Amino acid sequence: MLYFLIVAGALLFILNIWSSDFDTQKINFWSAGASILMVVLGFLELKKVKKNEN
Known part of the structure; x- marks a missing residue:
C-alpha cells in the first residue's frame, strides 16, 4: 500500500x-x-515500517 502511495504521488506530480x-x-x-x-x-511510513520490523 505504501508503494502505491509513493507511485501515485509521483505520477500525480x-x-x-x-x-x-x-x-x-x-x-x-x-x-x-x-x-x-x-x-x-x-x-x-515505509521507513517507520522497516524500523519496526528490525
Whole structure:
C-alpha cells in the first residue's frame, strides 16, 4: 500500500506538470504540493515500517 502511495504521488506530480505544458506560471501549486506530500509521507511510513520490523 505504501508503494502505491509513493507511485501515485509521483505520477500525480508528473501529470500536474505535464498538464500545465511545463509552464511554471500555469502549475497548480496546491496540487503539486499535495502530490509531493504524498510521496514524502509514503517514504516516512515505509521507513517507520522497516524500523519496526528490525
